[in-house]
Amino acid sequence: MESNTAQSRKERYLTFFLGDEQYGIAIDRIKEIIAMMKVTYVPKTPAYMRGVINLRGSIIPVVDTRLRFGMDPREADMHTTVIIVEVEKVNIGFIVDRVEEVASIDAAHMGEAPKFGSNVDTDFICAMAQIEENVVMILDVLKLFEADELVSLEQIQKTQTIEGE
Amino acid sequence: MEHCIGWDMTKQEQVKAIFIEEAGEIIEKLDIDILRFEEDSSDFDLLNGIFRGVHTLKGNANAFGFTRLGEFVHHFEDVLDHYRSSKEDVEEHLLGLFVDSVDIIKEVMNCELDAVAELPEGYADCLHSIKSLIASKKNAPILPPIEEATETFSDLASEFAFESVSGTEEAVEKSIQFHRALQEEGLNLYRIELTLDVDCYKRGFDHILFLNLLGEKAKSLESFFGMEEVSALETFSSDVNGIKKVHVVVLTPQTKEEVAENFEYLFDNEYHISLIDPVVAQSVIEKAEVIEEIKKPKAEERRGAERVTTGSTIRIDTFKLDELFDSVGELVIAQNFIAQNDQIRAIEDESISRAIETLSKITKRIQDRVMSLRMVAIRDTFDKMKRVVRDTSKKTGKELHLNVQGEETEIDKTMIDSLSDPLIHIIRNAIDHGLEADANERLAAGKKVEGNITLRAYHKSGSIVISVSDDGRGINKEKVLQKAIERGVITGDENLTDSQIFGLIMQPGFSTADTISDLSGRGVGLDVVKTSIEKLRGKIEIDSAEGVGTTLSMVLPLTLAIIDGMLVQTAGEIYIIPTLSVVESFRPEREIVHVIKGQGEFVSMRGQHIPVIRLSDVFNLSTQRIEPWEGILVCVETEAGRIAIMVDELVGRQQVVIKPLGKSLAKLKEISGGAILGSGDIALILNVDELRPLIEGTHGTA
Numbered sequence: 001m002e003s004n005t006a007q008s009r010k011e012r013y014l015t016f017f018l019g020d021e022q023y024g025i026a027i028d029r030i031k032e033i034i035a036m037m038k039v040t041y042v043p044k045t046p047a048y049m050r051g052v053i054n055l056r057g058s059i060i061p062v063v064d065t066r067l068r069f070g071m072d073p074r075e076a077d078m079h080t081t082v083i084i085v086e087v088e089k090v091n092i093g094f095i096v097d098r099v100e101e102v103a104s105i106d107a108a109h110m111g112e113a114p115k116f117g118s119n120v121d122t123d124f125i126c127a128m129a130q131i132e133e134n135v136v137m138i139l140d141v142l143k144l145f146e147a148d149e150l151v152s153l154e155q156i157q158k159t160q161t162i163e164g165e
Numbered sequence: 166m167e168h169c170i171g172w173d174m175t176k177q178e179q180v181k182a183i184f185i186e187e188a189g190e191i192i193e194k195l196d197i198d199i200l201r202f203e204e205d206s207s208d209f210d211l212l213n214g215i216f217r218g219v220h221t222l223k224g225n226a227n228a229f230g231f232t233r234l235g236e237f238v239h240h241f242e243d244v245l246d247h248y249r250s251s252k253e254d255v256e257e258h259l260l261g262l263f264v265d266s267v268d269i270i271k272e273v274m275n276c277e278l279d280a281v282a283e284l285p286e287g288y289a290d291c292l293h294s295i296k297s298l299i300a301s302k303k304n305a306p307i308l309p310p311i312e313e314a315t316e317t318f319s320d321l322a323s324e325f326a327f328e329s330v331s332g333t334e335e336a337v338e339k340s341i342q343f344h345r346a347l348q349e350e351g352l353n354l355y356r357i358e359l360t361l362d363v364d365c366y367k368r369g370f371d372h373i374l375f376l377n378l379l380g381e382k383a384k385s386l387e388s389f390f391g392m393e394e395v396s397a398l399e400t401f402s403s404d405v406n407g408i409k410k411v412h413v414v415v416l417t418p419q420t421k422e423e424v425a426e427n428f429e430y431l432f433d434n435e436y437h438i439s440l441i442d443p444v445v446a447q448s449v450i451e452k453a454e455v456i457e458e459i460k461k462p463k464a465e466e467r468r469g470a471e472r473v474t475t476g477s478t479i480r481i482d483t484f485k486l487d488e489l490f491d492s493v494g495e496l497v498i499a500q501n502f503i504a505q506n507d508q509i510r511a512i513e514d515e516s517i518s519r520a521i522e523t524l525s526k527i528t529k530r531i532q533d534r535v536m537s538l539r540m541v542a543i544r545d546t547f548d549k550m551k552r553v554v555r556d557t558s559k560k561t562g563k564e565l566h567l568n569v570q571g572e573e574t575e576i577d578k579t580m581i582d583s584l585s586d587p588l589i590h591i592i593r594n595a596i597d598h599g600l601e602a603d604a605n606e607r608l609a610a611g612k613k614v615e616g617n618i619t620l621r622a623y624h625k626s627g628s629i630v631i632s633v634s635d636d637g638r639g640i641n642k643e644k645v646l647q648k649a650i651e652r653g654v655i656t657g658d659e660n661l662t663d664s665q666i667f668g669l670i671m672q673p674g675f676s677t678a679d680t681i682s683d684l685s686g687r688g689v690g691l692d693v694v695k696t697s698i699e700k701l702r703g704k705i706e707i708d709s710a711e712g713v714g715t716t717l718s719m720v721l722p723l724t725l726a727i728i729d730g731m732l733v734q735t736a737g738e739i740y741i742i743p744t745l746s747v748v749e750s751f752r753p754e755r756e757i758v759h760v761i762k763g764q765g766e767f768v769s770m771r772g773q774h775i776p777v778i779r780l781s782d783v784f785n786l787s788t789q790r791i792e793p794w795e796g797i798l799v800c801v802e803t804e805a806g807r808i809a810i811m812v813d814e815l816v817g818r819q820q821v822v823i824k825p826l827g828k829s830l831a832k833l834k835e836i837s838g839g840a841i842l843g844s845g846d847i848a849l850i851l852n853v854d855e856l857r858p859l860i861e862g863t864h865g866t867a
Binding site for chain 1: 738830847
């Protein structure tokens, strides 16, 4: 990890991988990182809503981030991780392929999100950052949340035809 | 008492906030006490209690410039004081006035708080009645209660007229000597000097109140008011003037600290309490010749009674309780995990199994205790209902008697608050529509003119039932059916049971009806009641017999956090059906299952056709399709009648702690929450009322 020598505005981000793409989430949003565990399927939800997990007595919904971003599903392996994010006292888990590191990113190295060119819904991406030779897409957790709560009935009905598990 | 008041408030605002809170409490208590007094007007202690409440209110109201409240309370206090000191029985026709007065006090208080300019309706009338009552009493020859007064206090009125102003010190000395003569073992003699600031009233201090408080415990008390600094009546202003110097000589069993408690509204420099040494007293007594025989006051008895204090309590933030509750829930889960773990069981060691057994016993005990922390007796809620009954009775002009049973029944605190409104609604309905309006109708039916309303709370198989019964006309089933068909709630082809017919009156379609009164009663907004009870995971049962009466029962879970659930399995997933709604579960015979073309499957039971809902279809679960006679049907009662939920098998029945699924899944109507099983797995709890997407309209010509 880089040390905070410079006085520039450095923020820390947890970075993770979905397929070959690297993403980042501001660390102050993250409550904990846990290994993949048994998920109970919740019917009548969009396919990306994988279900709920029992996190030490609390029931927390988990989202399959790959499906959320329109990527192909993938079997869980030893690297599969659930990132528990807290926004406005609500916890939600995001299943990701692999957690990479906690990186300090200088605000100066942050660029605007592209409007197209990726297979990711760009609404969730608030910035692009350069870490060495990698490009990291910084996710706006709040947007992810809002979009999630506003799951419309149409969407549910649409996804009902997709097989649940 | 806790007061969470920010530091940015001024001292006066702080005190005002305290006053408002206290006034609220006092008024609430008055409300209950006055009704009890109405029932038993010979209860002198109760009258005293009411007087004390009104008195405190008066002092405080004036201090905060709530003059309208102050004025009213002042006159009301006079009335109470009259009966209190004369020990005269309150004439029965006046009891209504008393109750109305408390009503006015309540309303005026609200007007004052909201700074509404106009006075509540009835204020002037009620005040007038009170004033004329006092006037009539004052003129009537009353035996002055001299004996009573001298027992405890010297007559306060004469203190105000104390002439020899300069002789205050002398008078105090005299009083001290006098009291020394009376001093006995266990009594302390104090001299209290008050040097009050101008704004003491604003801080909630009240001379009379404080003397009363002191006098309550005291054997004897004498006070000397320094009138020299008080200006003449013409220039008197309550803001600036006040009796600033007060000397009190009191003989009391209280300690100095207890006496000092009475001065909580004063600054330290405003009062000085000195204990007068009894040894010195001896010598003084010899000089003093004024020793009179004084009757032993009743105060001693009263003191004895008051010493029986109630058990000590602490207030706890409900949030903390919830946290504790959650933790205990986890403890239970962890304990279950150990108890059900196959590997641990395989050890077959006696000491281990004994330890596990002890653990589960202790866990159960802790769970029970923690549960009980949330439980409070329903008495307070019922007390409030007495008022509702009385008011409704007055309004409708129906004579009635209220029976209350099971006030001790304990119920979850969080539920209590949500219960008041539905209960008020049901009670009003019962009186307004349930009881016959015409006394002759009652007489003709062989009933007393006076109607009966019974409020009852009791436990019934793991639930709490709160019921309101009337002995009125009952519900006319035919009329309800007719109305329901008219309103399009039902088609008329359904084969409905009695309880389903009665249930119709709680359908939303009924409440909007404008001609409710030609129905045999009820139906006004009962759908609202139903909704709020269902929010508490309860249900409403109606039982009625024409001409005999109606009972409306709210069946509620013991607690909001735990339900008794039936665990079922389908497509490899476990779901929980609340046992409260389960009627029966069975594997149907092939013959009773019918498929109606394009309308799904039905099972015929005792002449009823119950729609079958395949859980795996509703939830889109991938599973091998089986026939109903290969699975299990769980028959449940829902808002829209019975349905049979088809599952693969029954797993068991257990109490589960309900956990919310989180905001993002809250919109899922079919699921009301989740529960963590002993294995650590999550099972979803079904909301059976929402499991009927295809039923309505599929009845057709069944």
